[in-house]
Amino acid sequence: LDLKPKLFALxxxxxGGVYSxxxxxxxxxxxxxxxxxSKRQKxxxxxxxxxxxxxxxxxxxxxxxxxRLEVKGFVADLSASLEYVNExxxxxxxxxxxxxxxxxxxxxxxxxxxxxxxVATLKEKEQAKDDYDDAISSGHQAFLLHEDExxxxxxxxxxxxxxxxxxxxxxxxxxxxxxxxxDGAVRFTLPAVLNPRYTPAGTQGPKITTASAPVDKLxxxxxxxxxxxxxxxxxxxxSNCQVTPVEFLNPEKSxxxxxxxxxxxxxxxxxxxxxxxxxxxxSAVVEDGLETGSPGTLMGEAAVMVNLFPSFPQTASKxxxxxFIFLMDRSGSMACQMSQxxxxxxxxxxxxxxxxxxxxLPMGCYFNIYGFGSSFASFFPASVExxxxxxxxxxxxxxxxxxxxxxxxxxxxxxxxxxxARITGHPRQLFVFTDGEVSNTKAVLAEVQKxxxxxRCFSFGIGEGASTALIKGxxxxxxxxxxxxxxxxxMQPKVLQTLSYALQPSGTGLTLSWELPPGVEASPxxxxxxxxxxxxxxxxxxQLKGKLDPSLEAAATLTYSLGEQQIRTITRFCLAPLxxxxxxxxxxxxxxxxxELETQTAxxxxxxxxxxxxxxxxxxxxxxxxxxxxxxxxxxxxxQGPLRHRHVPLYQGFSAPQARFQMAPIANRKTSNRLxxxxxxxxxxxxxxxxxxxxxxxxxxxxxxxxxxxxxMLKMRKPRDLMEQSxxxxxxxxxxxxxxxxxxxxSPCPPPPPPPPCGRSAPSICPSPPIYLRGGGFAPAPAPSSxxxxxxxxxxxxxxxxxxxxxxxxxxxxxxxxxLGLTTEQIKRGRPREDLDLTLWVTILAVIWLHSxxxxxxxxxxxxxxxxxxxxxxxGAPDLADCVKAANALLKTSVLPETLGL
Numbered sequence: 001l002d003l004k005p006k007l008f009a010l011x012x013x014x015x016g017g018v019y020s021x022x023x024x025x026x027x028x029x030x031x032x033x034x035x036x037x038s039k040r041q042k043x044x045x046x047x048x049x050x051x052x053x054x055x056x057x058x059x060x061x062x063x064x065x066x067x068r069l070e071v072k073g074f075v076a077d078l079s080a081s082l083e084y085v086n087e088x089x090x091x092x093x094x095x096x097x098x099x100x101x102x103x104x105x106x107x108x109x110x111x112x113x114x115x116x117x118x119v120a121t122l123k124e125k126e127q128a129k130d131d132y133d134d135a136i137s138s139g140h141q142a143f144l145l146h147e148d149e150x151x152x153x154x155x156x157x158x159x160x161x162x163x164x165x166x167x168x169x170x171x172x173x174x175x176x177x178x179x180x181x182x183d184g185a186v187r188f189t190l191p192a193v194l195n196p197r198y199t200p201a202g203t204q205g206p207k208i209t210t211a212s213a214p215v216d217k218l219x220x221x222x223x224x225x226x227x228x229x230x231x232x233x234x235x236x237x238x239s240n241c242q243v244t245p246v247e248f249l250n251p252e253k254s255x256x257x258x259x260x261x262x263x264x265x266x267x268x269x270x271x272x273x274x275x276x277x278x279x280x281x282x283s284a285v286v287e288d289g290l291e292t293g294s295p296g297t298l299m300g301e302a303a304v305m306v307n308l309f310p311s312f313p314q315t316a317s318k319x320x321x322x323x324f325i326f327l328m329d330r331s332g333s334m335a336c337q338m339s340q341x342x343x344x345x346x347x348x349x350x351x352x353x354x355x356x357x358x359x360x361l362p363m364g365c366y367f368n369i370y371g372f373g374s375s376f377a378s379f380f381p382a383s384v385e386x387x388x389x390x391x392x393x394x395x396x397x398x399x400x401x402x403x404x405x406x407x408x409x410x411x412x413x414x415x416x417x418x419x420x421a422r423i424t425g426h427p428r429q430l431f432v433f434t435d436g437e438v439s440n441t442k443a444v445l446a447e448v449q450k451x452x453x454x455x456r457c458f459s460f461g462i463g464e465g466a467s468t469a470l471i472k473g474x475x476x477x478x479x480x481x482x483x484x485x486x487x488x489x490x491m492q493p494k495v496l497q498t499l500s501y502a503l504q505p506s507g508t509g510l511t512l513s514w515e516l517p518p519g520v521e522a523s524p525x526x527x528x529x530x531x532x533x534x535x536x537x538x539x540x541x542x543q544l545k546g547k548l549d550p551s552l553e554a555a556a557t558l559t560y561s562l563g564e565q566q567i568r569t570i571t572r573f574c575l576a577p578l579x580x581x582x583x584x585x586x587x588x589x590x591x592x593x594x595x596e597l598e599t600q601t602a603x604x605x606x607x608x609x610x611x612x613x614x615x616x617x618x619x620x621x622x623x624x625x626x627x628x629x630x631x632x633x634x635x636x637x638x639x640q641g642p643l644r645h646r647h648v649p650l651y652q653g654f655s656a657p658q659a660r661f662q663m664a665p666i667a668n669r670k671t672s673n674r675l676x677x678x679x680x681x682x683x684x685x686x687x688x689x690x691x692x693x694x695x696x697x698x699x700x701x702x703x704x705x706x707x708x709x710x711x712x713m714l715k716m717r718k719p720r721d722l723m724e725q726s727x728x729x730x731x732x733x734x735x736x737x738x739x740x741x742x743x744x745x746x747s748p749c750p751p752p753p754p755p756p757p758c759g760r761s762a763p764s765i766c767p768s769p770p771i772y773l774r775g776g777g778f779a780p781a782p783a784p785s786s787x788x789x790x791x792x793x794x795x796x797x798x799x800x801x802x803x804x805x806x807x808x809x810x811x812x813x814x815x816x817x818x819x820l821g822l823t824t825e826q827i828k829r830g831r832p833r834e835d836l837d838l839t840l841w842v843t844i845l846a847v848i849w850l851h852s853x854x855x856x857x858x859x860x861x862x863x864x865x866x867x868x869x870x871x872x873x874x875x876g877a878p879d880l881a882d883c884v885k886a887a888n889a890l891l892k893t894s895v896l897p898e899t900l901g902l
Contacts, residue, residue, distance in 0.1 A: 062096055067190065069226040071274060073283070074178045074307060074537070075584055076188050078104075082170040086162045093136070094159045099191035101176055102153040102469035105591035105621045107582070108173035109628035111143045111159075113166070120145065120630035122620055124613050128627035135631045136160040145172060146627035151441040152598075153191075153469040172628075175584050175591075180537045182497050182859070184280070185238075185273040189484075190224070191465070192269050222270075224260035230276045238273040240341065240487040268340050269464050271487060280309045280535070284556060284573035286544065287585035298590060298618055302544040303525070305585045306556050306571055310507055312534040313565070320362040322502070323383050323426040325417055326354060328401070329410075329434035329462070330371040335403035336435075339464055341488040346462050347403040349491045350433055352798065354398055356492055357431070359804050360499055360863035361386050366423050369394060373405020376413035382420060388806040395802075408438050411447060418451045428455035429502045431495070432474060436466035444470060449477040449599055456480045456531070458498045462491065477599060479531045493859035500863060507532030507560035507567065512540060515555035517575070520546035522556075526592045532560055541589035550576035583619075590619030598624055797854035800846055801861060808867035810846040812838045820849055822890065830890035832882045840875050843868055844887050847900060852893040869901055 063083045070077040086092040100106075109120035123131070125146055135142035141161045148154035162168060178186050228234055233253050237246050242261035249255040260270065284306045293300030334347040354369065361367060366383040367390075370376055379397050384390045410432075422428055438444065448457055457478035461471035464486045475482035481501055483494040508531055514522040525541040532538060540556075555572045578585070597612045609625055616623040800819035804810055817824050822845075831841050847868050850861055877883065880902045888894055 062094065063221075065222045067222065067224040069188070069190075069224065070229070071178070071186070071188055071226065071272070072229045072584075073285070074180070074186060074539075075588065076176045076178055077173070077582060077584060078176070078190075079171065079173045082157065083167065084159050084162060084170065085167045086164055089164050091164065092159075092162045094162065096157045096159075097148075098155055098157070099465065100153055100155050100174070101189065101191065102151075102467075102472055103591065103595075104174045104176045105587045105619075106145070106155070106172055106174045106628075107587045107620045107622075108171075109143070109145045109630065110171050111141075111630050111632070112169040112171070113141060113632055116632070116634070118143070118630045118632050120628040122617050122622065122626050122628055124617075125625055125627040128629040131629050131631065132158065132160065135633075141168075141632035143168075143170060143630040144627060145170075145622070147622065147624055150439050151467060151469045152473075152624060153467055173582070175582070175587050177539060177588060180279065181273065182493065185275050186279070188272045188274070189486075190270040191468075192222075222260065222264050224264075224270065225257065226259070226272065227255070227257045228272075228274055229255050230274070232279070232281075233277045235275045235277060237275070240268060240271045269486060282309055282569065282571040283307045284554075284571055285585060286548070286573065286575055286577045287583065288548075288577040288579075289586070290583055296545075298525070298543070298593075298615065299583060299586055302548055302577060303585045303589050304522070304542050304544055304556075304573075305588065306512075306540045306542070306573075308532075308538045308540065308558055308569070308571065310532045310534060310536070310538070310558075310560075310567075310569065312504070312507070312562060312567075320364050321426050322362075323366040323423050323428045324357075324361060324502070325367070325383065325428065325430050326357065326369045327410075327413060327417065327430065327432045328354065328369065328371050329373075329408060330401060330403055330405040331373040331408040331435075332403055332406060333408065333435050334462070336463065338462070338485070339487050345403070346435060347401070349485075350462065351398055351401060353433070353491050353495050355395065355798075355802065356496060356860055356864070357499060358391055358394055358398075359801055359806075360496060360867065361391075361806075362503065362867065363387075363807055366426050367394075369398070370413050370417065371401055371405060372408075372410055372413040374407045374409055375405060376409075376416065383423060386806060391806040408434065410434060410438055411440060411444050414444065414447050418447070418454070422454060430455050430457045430478070430480075431498070431502075432457065432459045433462060433495075434460070434466070434470070435462045436468075436470045438467070438470060441467060441470045441473065445473040445477055445599065448474050452478040456502065458482070458502060460485065460491070460495060460498075473599075476595075479529065481533060481536065490860075492857075496860050496863055501533040501536065503863070504534055505563050507562050509559075509561040511559045512542075513557045513559070514542075515557070516544075517549060517552050517554070520544060520548060520554075520575075525589045526596050539592075541585070541592055543589075544575075548575045548577065550574070587619055587621050590615055590621045594621065594623045797850060797857060797861070800849065801864065804846070804864060804868070808843070808864065808869075808871040809839050810842045810868075812842050816842060816846075820845060820891070826890070830886060832879065832886040836877075836883070837875070840872065840877060841883065841887075843872060844880075844883050845891065847872075848884065848887045848893055848895045849891055851895045851899065852891065872902065 063085045066081040066083075068079045082096065084094050086094075111118045111120070120143065128144065128146070132142045132144045139161065142158075143160070144156075144158040146156060148156060157170060157172075159168060159170065178188055181187050228237060231254055234248070234256050235253075237256060237258065239258075241264060244259045244261060246256050246258050249257065264270070284304055286302060286304045289301045289303070290299045295301070328350055330347070334350065335345055337343045338346055338349060358367075363386060365386045367386055368383040369379040371378075379394055380390075417430065455478055457474050457480040459471045459474040459480065459482045461467070461482070461484040466484060466486075468484075471482045471484065474480070481498050483498060485491045485494060510528045510530070510532065512524065512528060516522060522542045522544055525543055528540055529538055542556075552575050553572055554575055555570055558569045558571070560567055593615050594612060597608055597615070600608055612623055612625045615621075616626040622628060796819040799815070800810075803813060803815055803819075810816065812824070812827065817827065820827070822830075827842065827845065828838070830845075831838075847865055850865060851858075854861065872880070881897045884895065884897045884900065884902060
């Protein structure tokens with residue numbers, strides 16, 4: 001209570017009462033927690049609210065989401081509508097934080113209120129936020145859409161001043177490039193899962209706190225209708241969700257549609273795999289400029305998108321040199337199961353993948369393996385040469401790794417890797433495996449970009465909800481490749497295909513030349529990639545200036561070096577522009593330009609920021625420096641009652657719940673800046689000592705609220721706000737502080753226990769005290785009913801691969817008889833001649849067994865078997881065809897020698 005005079009004095013600093021609001025929050029929240037705890041102890045029935053509810057029994061205004069999707073070739077155009085209803089008695093501000101692919105270009109935002117449509121304007125972000133604050137304070141309705149400060153794949157939509165009983169529909173549109181899978185499928189993903197982002201110690205976490213709820217309690221629905229178009233024909237469409245049967249709209253099967261079945265649970269991303277004919281053929285699409293665009297500007301001239309699929313000659317040899325560094329996420333969230341469809345723990349899939357990678361490396365290269373969580377460790381002090389001995393040592397250490405290293409701090413191990421000396425003659429290749437749950441994405445990407453001249457980075461997002469901004473950004477920054485593994489997809493094929501890219505020579509020194517009619521010029525809108533990979537789709541955007549004759553053709557010629565070879569590929573296309581109606585190609589090009597500007601080291605410089613805002617506003621595509629703002633000035637009367645703040649919950653998937661304890665988000669940044677300035681004072685007065693035990697009593701949901709009744713969240717506003725009232729009565733303050741002190745005393749924070757296993761969903765009330773996470777966060781203790789997913793027993797083909805030697809051979813060692821289904825004596829007697837080297841014979845048996853009994857996993861063992869075949873050929877045995885024949889007889893198979901290249 002010695003703090004009371006100081007606190008009371010602070011409550012009168014400035015007549016705005018900011019500090020008094022802060023003190024009211026501390027005391028009021030403690031009082032609410034104490035009252036609710038008392039009711040539970042007495043067995044009283046707590047107040048139940050009606051209408052749409054979160055897991056914390058608070059109303060949620062989002063009622064439904066409707067999505068219309070158009071997929072044309074490699075481009076998706078998506079329109080989404082979000083319907084909000086205020087079923088409370090007070091005016092409301094709702095905030096919906098949702099994931100979005102980092103490559104998405106959001107180009108339209110509007111609100112429909114009372115039959116009136118209000119189209120948003122794209123402005124510089126700080127100006128848009130100020131306009132939003134001013135509109136709310138003036139009694140207007142306002143709507144704000146912007147990227148999260150820390151990551152480009154998280155968006156926030158705010159609906160302000162929604163009167164009691166009113167309904168509003170928010171609509172936004174976006175376009176997106178679609179990736180091509182290894183099996184030729186074009187993949188579209190609608191993220192439905194937003195995993196909590198871990199905030200490392202000493203870094204600033206996101207300013208947005210998301211709410212969550214168990215999947216069966218989400219109070220809104222999703223309707224989705226999808227249309228697909230491809231002039232070359234659609235062979236089939238697959239989805240990981242329940243959908244209506246695919247309906248083809250013409251005999252050529254160039255158009256189709258389907259819908260998401262009723263009752264979608266928001267427990268997974270919505271994914272479509274579209275299989276089309278001749279998908280790997282190069283193509284180009286021309287789009288006219290907008291009539292409203294000024295000549296000479298990005299939107300006023302035609303644009304072309306060129307899709308390239310480099311095909312390297314068969315003579316291109318694989319590299320036998322390189323330094324391969326594998327950086328593996330070992331945070332607590334890696335103990336979660338891969339997805340709804342795949343119950344295996346992520347860490348088990350990662351271990352299996354590393355085993356295959358180790359077996360597939362070429363002799364003579366160098367390698368090392370790092371694991372990271374809240375700290376990091378490596379298998380070896382520095383990269384070691386790949387030999388039988390070093391591989392065996394790594395495999396033994398691999399068996400012991402688990403999801404046991406706490407939080408997700410990837411920046412420190414990256415810096416440590418970059419600080420190690422590179423090995424002359426062995427280009428560095430970095431493979432990163434993570435579920436992508438970090439909040440300092442931009443700092444990580446800046447570190448990768450800084451060291452991009454010295455390495456290539458290949459990144460893999462594990463499980464649903466992995467950050468597309470992190471995974472894609474790392475690969476782009478260091479001229480690598482990225483893959484996402486979710487649903488029923490296996491990690492191993494994608495990773496081994498990427499290793500194949502890394503072992504192959506890449507195309508370098510790219511140049512693009514144009515064959516155009518007189519009077520037409522082409523200029524690149526973004527820089528071409530620095531490297532090309534065999535068969536990997538590459539997109540290039542260019543502006544076409546001049547009058548286009550739709551009856552004429554043009555050509556784009558790509559030239560690049562492949563070792564000593566000079567390769568040229570020509571893509572011919574018609575100049576007849578595509579009629580999209582939404583400037584799809586232009587906006588995708590603008591998104592690529594924005595991405596290029598945002599990855600520059602001087603992104604915060606005045607000139608770069610100016611150019612970012614200029615491109616963003618001109619194309620109408622939101623960026624890190626801009627935001628959409630819409631204001632309904634018809635609602636210009638002061639609203640009665642306090643403005644209540646609501647977070648709409650998301651399902652947060654299979655990830656360890658890592659909740660950060662923090663003040664309720666404050667939209668009025670002018671006020672919040674003053675509030676943040678209190679931090680040093682509160683530290684000096686010991687206020688953090690009052691706040692820490694109170695954190696242990698908070699509910700385990702990711703909406704952390706202080707000072708508002710029944711866990712509601714209030715926003716600090718201008719003069720009318722309750723939080724702005726000063727505390728003039730010392731007796732009243734004394735009463736509040738004493739009540740808060742009594743409420744906060746009974747539950748001191750426990751010492752930090754080990755990281756929790758993950759559960760399927762966060763419990764509504766924390767069953768035991770929260771767990772302190774390194775990095776300043778609290779995580780609820782795991783619910784007893786959420787056991788860790790069990791690891792599956794490995795199949796015989798994996799047991800066989802474990803026994804392979806580093807040079808690709810298999811020896812007659814203990815354990816070989818089990819996966820082959822033969823006894824040791826049978827193996828020896830089955831040789832075509834007694835003097836045949838037993839190691840050579842067993843290696844031939846192993847290769848034929850894999851081709852016959854594990855053909856469905858060929859993408860996973862293809863590289864290591866190629867190493868085996870090279871070893872077999874190097875032995876120079878004259879009767880390899882007879883050996884294959886004898887092996888087929890022993891194994892009862894029918895693999896031809898030509899199939900093996902023997």
